[in-house]
Amino acid sequence: MAVTKLEINSRSPFAQGQPFGDTGGYEQIDGTVYFAVDPGHPANEPIADLKLATRDASGMVTFSSDFRILQPTDPSKGNRSVFFDILNRGKAPALRNFNNAPEVAPDAPMDPGNGFLMRYGYTVVWCGWQCDVPDLPGVMRINVPDAVTAEGPISGEVVVTFHPNTPTQVQYLSDRSHRPYPANKLEDWDSVLTVQEHEDAPEEIIPREQWAFARIEGDRVAPDARHIYMAAGFVPGKVYQVNYTTTGAPIVGLGMLATRDMMSFLRHGSTEQDNPCAGYVDRAHSFGVSQSGRFLRHFLYLGMNEDESGRTVFDGLIPHVGGGKRGEFNHRFAQPSSQASRSPNSLFPFSDTDQTDPETGRTDGLMRRLAAKGKVPKVMYINTPSEYWGGHGSLLHTDLTAARDLDLLDSVRIYMVGGAQHANGSLPLTDFDPGDDIRTQQLFNCLDYRAVLRAALVNLDRWAKTGQEAPPSRYPRLSDGTAVTPGDASASFRAIPGVNPPVPLRRFTRLDFGPDPGVPTNVPPVVGNPYPSLVSAVDSDG
Numbered sequence: 399m400a401v402t403k404l405e406i407n408s409r410s411p412f413a414q415g416q417p418f419g420d421t422g423g424y425e426q427i428d429g430t431v432y433f434a435v436d437p438g439h440p441a442n443e444p445i446a447d448l449k450l451a452t453r454d455a456s457g458m459v460t461f462s463s464d465f466r467i468l469q470p471t472d473p474s475k476g477n478r479s480v481f482f483d484i485l486n487r488g489k490a491p492a493l494r495n496f497n498n499a500p501e502v503a504p505d506a507p508m509d510p511g512n513g514f515l516m517r518y519g520y521t522v523v524w525c526g527w528q529c530d531v532p533d534l535p536g537v538m539r540i541n542v543p544d545a546v547t548a549e550g551p552i553s554g555e556v557v558v559t560f561h562p563n564t565p566t567q568v569q570y571l572s573d574r575s576h577r578p579y580p581a582n583k584l585e586d587w588d589s590v591l592t593v594q595e596h597e598d599a600p601e602e603i604i605p606r607e608q609w610a611f612a613r614i615e616g617d618r619v620a621p622d623a624r625h626i627y628m629a630a631g632f633v634p635g636k637v638y639q640v641n642y643t644t645t646g647a648p649i650v651g652l653g654m655l656a657t658r659d660m661m662s663f664l665r666h667g668s669t670e671q672d673n674p675c676a677g678y679v680d681r682a683h684s685f686g687v688s689q690s691g692r693f694l695r696h697f698l699y700l701g702m703n704e705d706e707s708g709r710t711v712f713d714g715l716i717p718h719v720g721g722g723k724r725g726e727f728n729h730r731f732a733q734p735s736s737q738a739s740r741s742p743n744s745l746f747p748f749s750d751t752d753q754t755d756p757e758t759g760r761t762d763g764l765m766r767r768l769a770a771k772g773k774v775p776k777v778m779y780i781n782t783p784s785e786y787w788g789g790h791g792s793l794l795h796t797d798l799t800a801a802r803d804l805d806l807l808d809s810v811r812i813y814m815v816g817g818a819q820h821a822n823g824s825l826p827l828t829d830f831d832p833g834d835d836i837r838t839q840q841l842f843n844c845l846d847y848r849a850v851l852r853a854a855l856v857n858l859d860r861w862a863k864t865g866q867e868a869p870p871s872r873y874p875r876l877s878d879g880t881a882v883t884p885g886d887a888s889a890s891f892r893a894i895p896g897v898n899p900p901v902p903l904r905r906f907t908r909l910d911f912g913p914d915p916g917v918p919t920n921v922p923p924v925v926g927n928p929y930p931s932l933v934s935a936v937d938s939d940g
Contacts, residue, residue: 400434401660401662401663401667402433402434404432404667404673404674405432406428407428407429407430408427408428408429409425409427411424411471412508413509413510416510418510419513421476422470424469424470425468425469425470426466426467426468427467428464428465428466429465430465431525431660432462433461433462433652433655434454434460435448435458436459437451437457437458437459439706441706442706444651444701444728444767445700447651447916447917448652450547450649451543451544452546460543461540461542461656462541463538463540463660464540465524465538466523467522467675468508468515468516468521470516470519470521473678475519476519476520478519478678478681479519479520479521479859480521480522480681480683481515481520481521481522481523483522484685484691485524485528486687486690487528487531487537487574487689488531488537488538488539489504489537490504490508490524491687491690493509493510493515494511495848496848496852496855497509497516498511499511499512504537514852521664521678524538525538525657526538527654527656527657527693529541529652530572530576530648530734531577532575540656542649542650543648544648545647545649551646551647553643554643556579556731556733557641558571558578558640559638559740560573562638563634563635563834563836564835565633565634566631567614567631569625569626570625572735573737574735576735578624579646579733581642581643582623582645584610584611584612584621584622586611589641589643590642591609591628591638591640592639592640592641595636595637596902597637597740597904598907604628608629609626609627609629610627611626613627641922647730647731650727650728650729650732651700651732653693653727654696654697654700654728655702657697661712662707662711665682665709665711680863681859682712683712683715683862684712684715685718685851686715687718688720689734691719692724692725695764696727698764699747699764699765700767701767701771701773703768704771712775713862714775714776715775716780717780719780719781719785719789720781720785721781721786721788721789721790722749722785722789722790722794723744723790724743725743726742726743730916739907740922742911744906744907745911746758746762746798747762748790748793749793749804750764750810751763751765751804751805756798758926774807774809775809776868777810777811778811778858778868779811779812780851780854781794781815782814782819783814783816783817783818783933784819784820786931786933788904790931794812795873796876800876800883800931801876802876803876803881806871810871812872812873813850813854813873814873817843818843818845819842822846823842823846823847829841839898840897854868874932874933874934874935876932879935880934881935882932882935883933884904884931887933887936888903890936890937890938891936893938903931904931905928906928907925907929909923909924910926
């Protein structure tokens with residue numbers, strides 16, 4: 399078993415000992431979990447650069463993660479199901495999405511909200527999987543080794559994409575204040591900065607003498623390998639990419655193994671191994687939202703639902719608002735927080751079943767590895783129209799020419815929450831997002847779709863426990879005319895006074911990073927032809 403030690407740092411009553419119906423009170427367990435994996439084991443083969451990690455005396459690659467468990471104080475009163483919540487940028491989204499809990503600071507006591515997960519008896523688990531999260535109190539992370547060669551640390555090219563929402567002269571070289579890859583040479587004249595009017599527009603190179611690796615410190619410009627500075631300023635709404643050389647390649651894909659092996663340990667580890675869940679787990683499900691929903695899609699693609707002993711890890715998954723994308727979760731110099739379109743976020747395949755790309759001739763499917771092993775879990779993909787307009791959503795269930803609907807696997811459901819936005823809606827109505835400091839053309843959507851998530855989990859657990867099938871899929875289809883092109887849907891929106899859809903419409907293109915996407919050699923990638931995109935049809939009211 400890949401978990402070598404579960405170190406418990408604290409145990410305390412959750413929510414000050416508040417009882418949750420028949421389940422009673424809950425206990426919060428915090429600590430560090432230590433792993434050792436065999437870089438030569440076939441189950442670990444998909445992890446990029448794993449064989450370049452430093453090994454211990456036994457030939458294993460070691461790493462560690464923060465973890466948290468919420469478990470019934472009397473485990474016998476639980477429902478024998480683990481709800482494994484995939485952290486989103488080091489933060490725990492489950493209580494907000496299932497318990498209607500308010501958002502709190504990562505280091506503040508967790509708010510139980512309406513207690514849904516506890517009243518149903520779930521053991522809730524979090525485990526750090528992202529190595530570059532900001533160094534903030536309460537944010538959970540994984541600590542991983544770097545890939546190295548006989549010559550030492552690895553150097554290579556990295557591309558950082560940013561879209562400023564307000565005028566600024568300085569940009570941190572990461573997404574959302576995550577740990578950046580520092581530039582090797584501040585005066586590297588081979589580094590390139592480009593600007594685009596939008597993500598699909600031609601790239602214009604900004605002359606090297608107009609920008610620098612630097613930040614503003616008081617009244618002076620100070621050289622800094624983790625910032626980029628341009629005296630003329632970065633313009634809101636435009637897309638910038640800086641391509642430069644860095645050194646130090648953390649093995650980002652170990653986050654996949656941490657997720658797999660932590661869950662496997664909780665299912666199969668013994669009390670003698672300090673497993674607090676020993677003897678109380680029959681089923682395990684995982685949930686991810688947005689970034690972490692894409693993480694689960696990548697988890698499936700890499701075949702991670704089988705541990706080193708050949709055992710099933712998760713019975714069911716709910717990748718929520720992940721669209722058809724994956725992420726920067728398993729390649730050299732990956733940036734897991736990045737949402738850039740021209741990145742490994744947007745690589746083929748998109749559907750569970752095998753398809754052949756008519757442009758490249760490549761055949762693949764998201765579930766190919768797991769189907770070959772007989773380890774395909776039950777999956778509920780839940781999306782909103784946002785993931786269809788901006789996240790490859792239709793490619794989950796249509797072919798690569800947008801000519802026909804695909805048949806889904808028997809163990810898969812796809813649900814689209816009509817009329818919803820990417821993030822859960824709320825009141826009062828507003829057109830301002832303080833998180834991104836932007837004002838929108840229309841008011842933000844107020845639809846609260848969390849009841850859908852609760853129903854999905856209840857149906858998923860019942861499906862896994864009793865075999866009672868989940869409700870049939872509901873999503874836009876070509877066969878009944880509910881899936882249309884973005885251009886057709888935009889025409890309907892333009893007929894509504896005061897509504898002006900963006901121009902041009904977003905596209906996602908084929909990207910060539912080289913023969914091994916885990917170790918990209920085309921940086922930035924070679925851009926090919928776009929994939930087709932479909933969205934839901936709308937009526938005269940939009």
